[in-house]
Amino acid sequence: MEELLRMEHITKQFGSVYANRDINLDVRRGEVHTLLGENGAGKSTLMNVLFGLYQPTAGKIYLNGESVKIASPAEAVKKGIGMVHQHFMLVEAMTVLENIILGDRRTTGLFIDKDARRKEILELAERYGLDVELDKPVTEIAVGAQQRVEILKALYRGAELLVLDEPTAALTDIETEGLFAIIEKLKSENKSVIFISHKMREVMKISDRVTVLRAGQTVCTLDCRGTDSCQLANLMIGRDLAPSRYEKIEKPGAPVMELTHVSFHKSSKHNGLNDVSLTVGRGEIVGIAGVDGNGQSQLAQIVTGVLTPEEGVVDLKGSTVARFTPNGFILENVSHIPEDRNKMGLIGNMSVQDNLVLKSTEEARFSDGHGLHLKKKAIHDYALGMQEKYDIRCESVDQECRNLSGGNQQKVILARELEGDPDLLVAVHPTRGLDIGATRYVHDSMIDARAHGCGVLLISADFDEVLEVSDRIIVMFEGQIMGVYSGKNPPIEEIGLAMAGK
Ligand SMILES: Nc1ncnc2c1ncn2[C@@H]1O[C@H](COP(=O)(O)OP(=O)(O)OP(=O)(O)O)[C@@H](O)[C@H]1O
Ligand SMILES: [Mg+2]
Structure with a gap:
């Protein structure tokens, strides 16, 4: 040729x-x-x-x-x-x-x-x-x-x-x-x-x-x-990567997040939820499988306080949520790896270190307590630690986030969202655009969070990913739940059909 x-x-x-x-x-x-x-x-x-x-x-x-x-x-x-x-x-x-x-x-x-x-x-x-x-x-x-x-x-x-x-x-x-x-x-x-x-x-x-x-x-x-x-x-x-095998948890702890008959734009097939009930327990990973655009975005937005459901009840750590605001959910220790890291996850023209402490500027270790006078050295040192721990490859933590490679931007979000020991982690397409090693890292981190009692709601269009890490699998189609399956020996064909609405 x-x-x-x-x-x-x-x-x-x-x-x-x-x-x-x-x-x-x-x-x-x-x-x-x-x-x-x-x-x-x-x-x-x-x-x-x-x-x-x-x-x-x-x-x-x-x-x-x-x-x-x-x-x-x-x-x-x-x-x-x-x-x-x-x-x-x-x-x-x-x-x-x-x-x-x-x-x-x-x-x-x-x-x-x-x-x-x-x-x-x-x-x-x-x-x-x-x-x-x-x-x-x-x-x-x-x-x-x-x-x-x-x-x-x-x-x-x-x-x-x-x-x-x-x-x-x-x-x-x-x-x-x-x-x-x-x-x-x-x-x-x-x-x-x-x-x-x-x-x-x-x-x-x-x-x-x-x-x-x-x-x-x-x-x-x-x-x-x-x-x-x-x-x-x-x-x-440049090295061998052994295949991963994660143990499946069969008995989760008390519910962290519970949705009962939740609906939002019920009649919309692609952007709504229709009578959804589900529970995420402590120490378990619940994976939502389904073709993108069957209500997953709306589900993620409700459980992170971005959208208010039109019908139904959401309980968070045993109390019914009265007001849906993203900040309220952050204060309840809900972490979120958002779907679109460019729009929701990172502020591109801010530095890596500022993005890392974005949600914690009011903490005493980083400021005077009101987020007004920032402790620059503490933030810098913290960022260096995170860079090392999460293998964020960048020239310096002062560098603007938008100059990082796509995968490394995702690692910045991950570091920020996982560090606070969340009670609930909502991870939406968390490994999109990540290389094999980084994907493994994200999966290991979710398993780790699970071991610390965190409930994880994983929403992913990558069926292999859902199969690999979920303790329970829930299939969504046109805003509805089509089936719930155990993560241990799940019936793959049946799930495939459920994903297609059959
Ligand atoms: N404008 C820039 N200024 C400074 N550093 C940059 C700039 N663009 C890229 N880099 C750095 O160059 C390296 C290569 O980045 P590049 O975006 O080409 O990676 P990639 O292979 O496309 O990764 P990914 O799979 O994550 O998209 C990274 O370390 C990145 O931080
Ligand atoms: Mg690239």
């Missing part, structure tokens, strides 16, 4: 940090090339260099054998490179159509023939089986749909090489299959895809070749057919 892209000896430094150090990567026409590496290994940085968002500190890029300089994303697009970022970059105030047209190189002057564009875009969408609603504002469409818009936008601009940075992290299984069909179609047209994912099963399924990065350096490039997920995982983390 013909070579399309070669990146040679790419180094990218941020201050004293080498995000990329002497990386080599070559991508052929018509291949799916996966970048694999732990959180912070340098995958997104390398792709941002390719897309002209960063200039490399050293190294060269060749396209079709010719040395090129990619000074900006506009230039990358001109050269046939498209990129769907780890965190989407759509303009929220605009419609889908406007977002796709925006910045297109043919858009010169004031006059844009929207109808002609619409027709072209619809044809393109049809060709790739991309289902999009062009006139909806971007804010009103689901994550999976936003991603299809990003892909369509890249294809509309004529991408020959499409970079997909963790495209499946927030997709349901069905959406992922849809994405893979699109990738296959691109391949059949001799286009190339650089794919990034932490999910081994996907990597093995879709890739032709895999390049493994570790700590900013290339480890090797392998033909996917000649390797397996175990070998890849070991290459990635």
Whole structure:
């Protein structure tokens, strides 16, 4: 196969940090090339260099054998490179159509023939089986749909090489299959895809070749057919990771959180709860399984005080909740690993250390007691301890959170939420975007919290994860509970059917 892209000896430094150090990567026409590496290994940085968002500190890029300089994303697009970022970059105030047209190189002057564009875009969408609603504002469409818009936008601009940075992290299984069909179609047209994912099963399924990065350096490039997920995982983390087995608890302690006939937007199939009753006991992990968008978000928001149920009763540690406020729940020692870490979990332009103490600034050890005069040294020392304990990889705890790799941002949330010895932990997709080692760390931490008597409500679209750590499994479908199963030898097929509403 013909070579399309070669990146040679790419180094990218941020201050004293080498995000990329002497990386080599070559991508052929018509291949799916996966970048694999732990959180912070340098995958997104390398792709941002390719897309002209960063200039490399050293190294060269060749396209079709010719040395090129990619000074900006506009230039990358001109050269046939498209990129769907780890965190989407759509303009929220605009419609889908406007977002796709925006910045297109043919858009010169004031006059844009929207109808002609619409027709072209619809044809393109049809060709790739991309289902999009062009006139909806971007804010009103689901994550999976936003991603299809990003892909369509890249294809509309004529991408020959499409970079997909963790495209499946927030997709349901069905959406992922849809994405893979699109990738296959691109391949059949001799286009190339650089794919990034932490999910081994996907990597093995879709890739032709895999390049493994570790700590900013290339480890090797392998033909996917000649390797397996175990070998890849070991290459990635540089050591063997033994398979995990967690013991299942059968007799939980007293209830920490109890929902009795709780409803919210009852008639909404995807964004409501219909007569939900469930209990989370001390020292047990209750896993909610189900396809995303069957009421899980609303459940998480009710048990963290963000939403007030319309019907039913919520008891927390034996007392009925009268007022639902996030702060009230925090004071009751309820911790929350939120679904969307960018919107709810972290304040990106605040430092790692400030994010770590975000909920504890009124504690005497960190301030004068009112959160007014902060004890800077105490906070700094505490943050250093957390950095070590939770293996948060960053240059310094004074660094802004938004510059951390996705997985390391999640570790900051985890450190903050788990440190206070919570009575209840509500963990929503807690390992989304995390590498294998970090995922193991999160699971171990939940098991640890359980051992300390914490009740854990795990909400996850990753069925394997629910199976692995839950003591009890509850299946949700269209806002209702379809079944409750013991975590010890659960009937997997039956659960699968329940997840589909059968
Ligand atoms: N703008 C920046 N300023 C400072 N450091 C940065 C910046 N961007 C990235 N880094 C650092 O470079 C390293 C590589 O980050 P990168 O985002 O490329 O990792 P990644 O492999 O994409 O990880 P993940 O799987 O978590 O997304 C990290 O240590 C990160 O903190
Ligand atoms: Mg990344």
